[in-house]
Amino acid sequence: MGFKDHFEIVFNSPVYYAGQTITGKLIVELKKPKKIKGLYLKYFGKGSVHWNEGWGTTMVSHSNLEIYLMQYQLVCGNETDEYELTEGRHVFGFNCQLPADLPSSFEGHFGRISYSVKAIIDRPLKNDYVAKQPLTIVSIFDLNRCSLAAVPVEEQNSKTFWGHPKSLNMSVNIPVRGFVPGQVIPIKVLLSNESEVPVKSLEATLKQKVVFHAIRKSSPMKVFVFKNEYPVEEGIGNKEVHLNFQVPPLPPSFLQFCSIIDLRYQLDIKAKVSGCHRSLKLPIELIIGNIPLVAYEMPIFGNQPLCDVPGLSPLCNQFSDNRPPPYTVIFPPSMEYGDLPPPSYEESIRHGRLDREGPREDSNSNAETREFLPLYPVYRFETARAQTVG
Incomplete structure (x- = not known):
């Protein structure tokens, strides 16, 4: 997408519990009309592990993969006929019901559990526009x-x-x-x-x-x-x-x-x-x-x-300098303890991350790729x- 245009995913919260509904908006700002076949969202969650042993010709790779979430959602267009997205600012609301059996986000040295939402503008005979945003999913452990x-x-x-x-x-x-x-x-x-x-x-x-x-x-x-x-x-x-x-x-x-x-x-x-x-x-x-x-x-x-x-x-001085910005308070689903105060959500302690998975999914994204640290509830x-x- 040209530098004068803007394409962004904004969540109502960067943290959601398994079983809740992800809500947010997709913002598209165009300086001139554009022909598209469709604008759709991909909700994706996976667990992956990978490490290498040995050197050179003796190197052996070990890996594994689990898919927890893969849903597609058409926001506008019909993916067959061309559709003109007019100039100006467009805001599309979206939501996605999460399964209740999702594991918590996790970043480790040889593996991770990660979740993201990718927005794609399908343009006929041209490169797609792509925006991707990670988010934290928390599995309730009562x-x-x-x-x-x-x-x-x-x-x-x-x-x-x-x-x-x-x-x-x-x-x-x-x-x-x-x-x-x-x-x-x-x-x-x-x-x-x-x-x-x-x-x-x-x-x-x-x-x-x-x-x-x-x-x-x-x-x-x-x-x-x-x-x-x-x-x-x-x-x-x-x-x-x-x-x-x-x-x-x-x-x-x-x-x-x-x-x-x-x-x-x-x-x-x-x-x-x-x-x-x-x-x-x-x-x-x-x-x-x-x-x-x-x-x-x-x-x-x-x-x-x-x-x-x-x-x-x-210990807490290690993670006090990079607090996330304010956001809507998210309560755990099906809360049985009515007088339990809501937690805040703070970045995980940095432990290193898996970075040997091959090409990144968002390699053609117009957004900057940044290291992502999950947010966990803190009382x-x-x-x-x-x-x-x-």
Whole structure:
């Protein structure tokens, strides 16, 4: 399309839940009339994985693909007879009912789950005009319907060090196992150190454990989401340490309805000791959802930025600088908890993305191609204001 014309897709919201209806408008501004056969939209969603192994002639590629959404919608014209689109501004409303079994958007190193809407002006005997816009689809993961989410975490581990017959014992207690982005995870760590090897600090690390399933092989990967270290004074004897950190914008555990990417979350609590001794580590599986456990903690209303909360881990500084613009508030469908405040939607933590799929679908688009980071629901909680790092 010539530079004087304008062709754009505008969503009423960049985030929709599976089962909702995508709504928006298609804006076409022309400086002069144009002959077209039709203007139509393509709604598309897919999951894809791809990675290479080896070098040169020994390189082997592994890949897989799932299609979740493919719908076409004619906006104007009839695709057979020519139709004149007059000069000036044209605004076409559109909507598309989404299936209820769509997996959440996800961007990973070897794979992604992505959704987009492409608008195409079919011109007779000329190149088509194309505009494409990505969007986030969120699959509901209600922690109230997950039996493991409300179960308290009570884990323990111990070890002895060379030359020290007595042991270092560590137990970790968390009120529940399931949390949502924006929520503070309160961790109580009990140390019983009779080994005479001092504990210098406690380290909390949240990891994504992702498995990408190609047709003939799977590739597991661990991605660090959060890592922070808390000093321990006089690390001999009995200690009780409280660690609090806030869950950043993240996709839900398991990526339900997707069979080629599996996602889980692991929290590692590590007691780091002095000298050349190895640390004592305790791995804990957490469950990340997007509807909070209402019996455990209800979110609050408010528009305050998450990262303005004093005393919390500096993790949220990693994603506070690139907030998306304001947009219409979208509620999860079939909300059963009438007094549950709506979430905000914030960009996912940057983890790298798959970029080896061959030519891009929108290679002939008049719009700029930009990196897309999904938006995930983030709730506000009173504990995010009141609690400080222990």
